[in-house]
Amino acid sequence: MQLRTDSRRRNGTASAPPEAPAPPNVATLERATTAGTAAPAGPRGWRRTFTALSERDYAVYFGGNLAFFLAMQMDQLMRGYYALELTGAASALGLVAVSSAVPMLLVSAFGGVIADRYSKRKVLLLTQALVTIANAVFAAMIITGVVEFWHLLVGAVLQGVMMSIVMPVRQAMVVQLVPRHKLMNAVSLQMSGMNLTRVIGPVIAGLLIAPFGLGVTWWVAVALYAVATVSIILLPAHGMTALRARGSVLAELGGGFAYIWRTPLMRLLLLTAMLMPLFAFPVQLVLPVFAKDVFDGGATGLAVLMAGAGVGGLIGALLTASLDGVQHKGRVMLVGGIAQGVLFIAFALTPWFAPAVVLLALANIGGMLFMTTNNATIQARVPEEYRGRVMAVLMMSFGIMPLGVVPMTLLADGIGAPYAVALTSTIMLATIALVFAASAQLRTLRVTPGRHAQLSPAQAAALVAQGRVSQQQADAMSGVGGDS
Numbered sequence: 075m076q077l078r079t080d081s082r083r084r085n086g087t088a089s090a091p092p093e094a095p096a097p098p099n100v101a102t103l104e105r106a107t108t109a110g111t112a113a114p115a116g117p118r119g120w121r122r123t124f125t126a127l128s129e130r131d132y133a134v135y136f137g138g139n140l141a142f143f144l145a146m147q148m149d150q151l152m153r154g155y156y157a158l159e160l161t162g163a164a165s166a167l168g169l170v171a172v173s174s175a176v177p178m179l180l181v182s183a184f185g186g187v188i189a190d191r192y193s194k195r196k197v198l199l200l201t202q203a204l205v206t207i208a209n210a211v212f213a214a215m216i217i218t219g220v221v222e223f224w225h226l227l228v229g230a231v232l233q234g235v236m237m238s239i240v241m242p243v244r245q246a247m248v249v250q251l252v253p254r255h256k257l258m259n260a261v262s263l264q265m266s267g268m269n270l271t272r273v274i275g276p277v278i279a280g281l282l283i284a285p286f287g288l289g290v291t292w293w294v295a296v297a298l299y300a301v302a303t304v305s306i307i308l309l310p311a312h313g314m315t316a317l318r319a320r321g322s323v324l325a326e327l328g329g330g331f332a333y334i335w336r337t338p339l340m341r342l343l344l345l346t347a348m349l350m351p352l353f354a355f356p357v358q359l360v361l362p363v364f365a366k367d368v369f370d371g372g373a374t375g376l377a378v379l380m381a382g383a384g385v386g387g388l389i390g391a392l393l394t395a396s397l398d399g400v401q402h403k404g405r406v407m408l409v410g411g412i413a414q415g416v417l418f419i420a421f422a423l424t425p426w427f428a429p430a431v432v433l434l435a436l437a438n439i440g441g442m443l444f445m446t447t448n449n450a451t452i453q454a455r456v457p458e459e460y461r462g463r464v465m466a467v468l469m470m471s472f473g474i475m476p477l478g479v480v481p482m483t484l485l486a487d488g489i490g491a492p493y494a495v496a497l498t499s500t501i502m503l504a505t506i507a508l509v510f511a512a513s514a515q516l517r518t519l520r521v522t523p524g525r526h527a528q529l530s531p532a533q534a535a536a537l538v539a540q541g542r543v544s545q546q547q548a549d550a551m552s553g554v555g556g557d558s
Contacts, residue, residue: 123396126260131310131532132251138305139244140267142202145298147275148291149209149233150174153226155279156216156288160223173227177234178241179470185239186466187326189246190459193315198247198306201239206299208232213292242466249453249461250532251309258521261450262395265442269391273384312535330463340464342516343452346509347445347468349411353502354441356482357418358383363491369427378431386435390442394450403451404519408510410443415503422495454521458531 127133157170188197212229215221252260282291334340361383365376390410400406417437424430449468456464485494510516529537537543 126252126256126263129252134305134308135251138302141298142302143268143271144275145295147271148279148295151276151279157226170230173230174234178238181235181238182466182470185242186463189243189462194243194247195309197243201236202303205236206303210296213296217289241469242462245465246462252530258450259395261453262446265446266391269387310532312539333460347448350445353498360486360491382431382435383438386438387442390439391446394446401520403447403521404516406447407444410440411506413440415499418499419496422492451521
């Protein structure tokens with residue numbers, strides 16, 4: 075990796091660099107990156123929102139991430155659609171969803187150990203290749219007409235196991251691909267991309283199923299999974315393993331939980347992360363009730379409500395990306411969480427459809443401010459050797475969503491969906507207020523951008539592997555160890 079090319083990468087003009095002997099400007103670059111702790115004025119306006127994409131490695135990762143989550147969103151819709159087609163029972167959708175969710179809850183912690191223990195690049199190559207092959211086999215089975223319902227359940231379990239490994243590894247990899255001062259922006263853009271696929275993935279699947287059939291549509295998802303797998307090949311090979319000394323898997327698993335337990339801020343951030351799956355995500359699942367019974371909009375009304383929620387989430391993630399320089403992350407989380415709660419109440423009690431769509435979108439902007447800031451702060455604060463395991467626990471928190479869904483649906487049956495959403499949103503508001511009132515650490519939480527650096531940790535690790543710089547010089551060049 076040539077340092078002159080790394081400099082051009084920041085301006086978006088880099089291509090694969092030729093190999094060259096260690097250039098004399100290594101020392102110059104080290105002095106430049108350690109001269110101060112504050113980053114110079116960076117891009118402004120919309121360019122600031124997308125600044126992490128100027129890093130070639132992150133841009134490749136981001137493109138693969140879009141392909142992967144687009145395929146996953148299509149996959150989820152198609153599995154539910156096919157389950158209903160095979161059985162004619164709505165309960166079949168729930169069985170398929172549970173078959174995928176349970177492994178996520180049980181296996182994700184071990185996925186975090188794998189993310190820390192082995193090369194993230196190799197793990198992703200293997201697991202995503204398996205996901206691609208499994209979906210290709212299933213697509214072929216659909217084309218030949220041999221699929222039975224139990225095949226769907228087995229496929230959902232296997233998919234859940236693979237996702238339990240893929241998700242923590244993908245989350246933990248981000249920090250290796252950008253200089254430290256671009257981390258918050260990179261995490262926010264990652265969340266933006268995931269929300270974009272949540273909006274357009276089901277739409278693409280729905281548009282393709284009618285004219286081409288489920289089998290052909292599933293092959294489109296397979297192609298997207300393959301694109302995501304190939305993109306991993308283009309990522310750096312160095313700097314992708316966090317743990318140097320390895321103990322047993324159980325010992326490392328326990329070590330991850332022990333780190334969280336003895337770190338008060340990490341405990342707080344992970345606990346507050348659970349507010350979204352407990353109180354906010356269940357609102358999405360009762361939107362069909364709003365569309366059918368409250369607004370009498372049917373399938374079209376549901377599509378508009380879902381699109382409004384997705385567009386709000388996308389705007390919120392992009393807004394968070396543009397706020398990466400704001401240091402008071404606790405305030406951003408507080409404002410986002412309160413805004414979502416208040417706007418959910420307004421949405422629930424609004425009898426008019428158009429204002430309800432707008433309020434739902436605005437509520438999801440607030441929710442994404444809260445969730446993305448929480449995620450990015452965890453990424454910025456967690457030590458590298460624990461990153462995979464902590465991100466796995468964050469992924470596991472999504473497994474508690476049934477604890478929020480069951481009360482929400484029971485309340486919706488008993489007192490109606492509007493009052494159910496209003497009540498649970500009031501509880502969410504009270505919980506957020508109590509947590510932030512009780513924790514000065516959350517109220518005053520700050521994350522600084524870190525030292526301005528020209529290299530990502532992966533790029534710096536490549537220089538160490540080539541013997542061109544020491545580890546200490548590499549840390550200085552990548553901003554590792556800077557203030558956060």
